[in-house]
Structure formats: structure tokens, C-alpha cells
Amino acid sequence: MISTEMASRINAQINRELFSAYFYLGLSAQAESSNLAGTAAWFLAKHGEEMAHALKMYRYLLDQDATVELEAVSAPPAKTAGIMDMFERTLSHERSVTSAINDLVDHAAHEKDHATHIFLQWFVTEQIEEEATVNDILGRLRLFGDQGQGLLMIDNELAAAAKKITAAAPTAAA
Numbered sequence: 001m002i003s004t005e006m007a008s009r010i011n012a013q014i015n016r017e018l019f020s021a022y023f024y025l026g027l028s029a030q031a032e033s034s035n036l037a038g039t040a041a042w043f044l045a046k047h048g049e050e051m052a053h054a055l056k057m058y059r060y061l062l063d064q065d066a067t068v069e070l071e072a073v074s075a076p077p078a079k080t081a082g083i084m085d086m087f088e089r090t091l092s093h094e095r096s097v098t099s100a101i102n103d104l105v106d107h108a109a110h111e112k113d114h115a116t117h118i119f120l121q122w123f124v125t126e127q128i129e130e131e132a133t134v135n136d137i138l139g140r141l142r143l144f145g146d147q148g149q150g151l152l153m154i155d156n157e158l159a160a161a162a163k164k165i166t167a168a169a170p171t172a173a174a
Helices: 004-033 037-063 083-110 114-144 148-168
Strands: none
Touching: 004 037, 004 083, 037 083, 037 114, 037 148, 083 114, 114 148
């Protein structure tokens, strides 16, 4: 069984993961409104991933005989200034999530909570991937442009990436 403090911190992270899902849902709606169907699909796929992250932590707390304490989820930020802004905000957001995960890992190590420390390693690795992916998208936007043919190419790539993300997602029965 994990400490009350560790459970409280994981509950706070569940809230952050749910906010991330909400954040991505908002960006998906904005992309859809801008006729960027591939970008909208990518953000919607990221929404699903964040929900899965929250549920993974939820299950961990229950498996550790800890209490799950859900709190209100804040509204996502206001409308962005275009696709470049969407991905710059996404990178900033993912960096803040990385920092929060690292704080959890540090606390688990401080408490000598080996089970939680091991559990959190998956999230550490996931955050490396999340930041690298968004950095790659931003690099492509800077290289090919966020308008015209460059934007169309990136939007099509994001549509293909969304299909891969969705195909790799665990089923609800898992």
C-alpha cells in the first residue's frame, strides 16, 4: 500500500492527465473549425491517450488499496492563433507534464516506494516520446510552413499518425 501523500500526488496527476485530455479535445475542435481534419484527428487521438494515462493511474491507486479522489478539471486555454501556436502550446504543456511526472518519480524515490517508482517509469518514457513527437511536428511546420501546400502535407501526415495512435490504443476491455 502506498502512502497517503503519494496517493494524493497521483490523484493530482490524474487531474493533470484529465486536463491534458480536455486540452487536446479543445485543440481538436479548433483544428476541425479550421478545416484541418488530420490535425483534428491527431489531437483527438492524443485526447484518447491522455484519458488512458489517467485511467492507468486510477487503476494503480485502486490496486494499491488507495482512494481515488477526482477533482474538477479546468477549462483548456482560449483559442489559439493557428496551427503553429497549437503545437507551441502543446510542447509547453507536455513539458509541464514531464516536470510533474519527474516530481512524482522523485517523491517515490524519496519515500522508497519501489512499486510506485517502477510504475512511473512507463510515464517517464512516454513523456520523452511525447516531447520528441511535438518537437518533430514543430520542426516540420517551421521547415515546410504552416500555410498552403506545406500545411496540407503536415495535415495529411498527422491524419496518418492519428490512425496509428488509434490502432495502437488499448481496448476498453484490456
